[in-house]
Amino acid sequence: MKNVLLPVFYLPPISWFSVFLDAENEVVLEQFESFPKQTYRSRTNIYGANGKLSLIIPINHNGKREIKDIEISYIENWRKIHWKSIKTAYQSSPYFEYYEDKFIKLFDLKEKYLFDFNEKGLEILQQILKTEKAYSLNEEYIKNPLELNFREKFSTKIPSEFEMEEYYQTFSDKLGFLKDLSILDLICNKGPETLTYIKNIKQSY
Template structure:
């Protein structure tokens, strides 16, 4: 087994799940890092009618920088906006209707902390994928951890380095295949085949 330190993301990209679900990896989530801006910790990318669309969770800027204590802002109804965006973009996909109720559950209750919301999103995806991957949370921030460190490996600002096969996407006739979007894109378009697809990512 390999010990792996992963950041906890909001409906993570497909490549993240290839690391998370790898049977060789024992997963530890980072909760004590200083909250980094413009990462998948508070955003997810879906395929919109105009190309890639980022859904961003607003956070409260109260001086605290620790990820586990980062609070979500509800001054605007972003949950409703995110859900309507997801539904509008994926309701014509092959499998959305099968997972709609589970996905909607993510936006039914307000979590105070971003970490809790992200873990909830990961747990919901696991139910859809019918996986039961165990994970734990770290006890302290270590700059140079002994685990394989993936804290900086996934960036919405850089092209994904992971290799993955093309699959059907609703708007691909307009913008082509968009690689490594949110896991949402994969499960809505490939359904039960998603887990096999994830295992073949390199």
């Protein structure tokens, strides 16, 4: 078994799930790190009609820095916007209709904190995937943790290092394959084959 330290993401990319669900990994989720901007902690990438589309959760800038204390802003109705974007992107995919009632539960939530929202999202995704991966939360921030550290492994700015096979995506005929989008993309397009696909990803660690 390997101990791994994972950040908590909003509808995480496929590569994150390949680490999270690896049977060899004992997962600890990071709740004390200083919140880094422009990362998957507050954004997710889906496949829109014009290519990659980033959905970003707005944050309350209240001076707090630890990820567990970061508050979500509800000044704009981003939940409605995000859900509409997801529905528009995937309603013609093979499996969206099958999972729609479970997906929408996430956007009925109104959590105060980003960490809690993301963790509830993970719970819903595990229900969809029919997985029961156990994990723990860390108890303090450690700069150089004993666990395999994935806090900076998943970048929104550079291509994913994880090797994954191409699969059919809703707009791939027009725009080509987009690698390592949100797990939603894989679930909507591969359905029950999602877990098999994840297990076959070549991990870069």
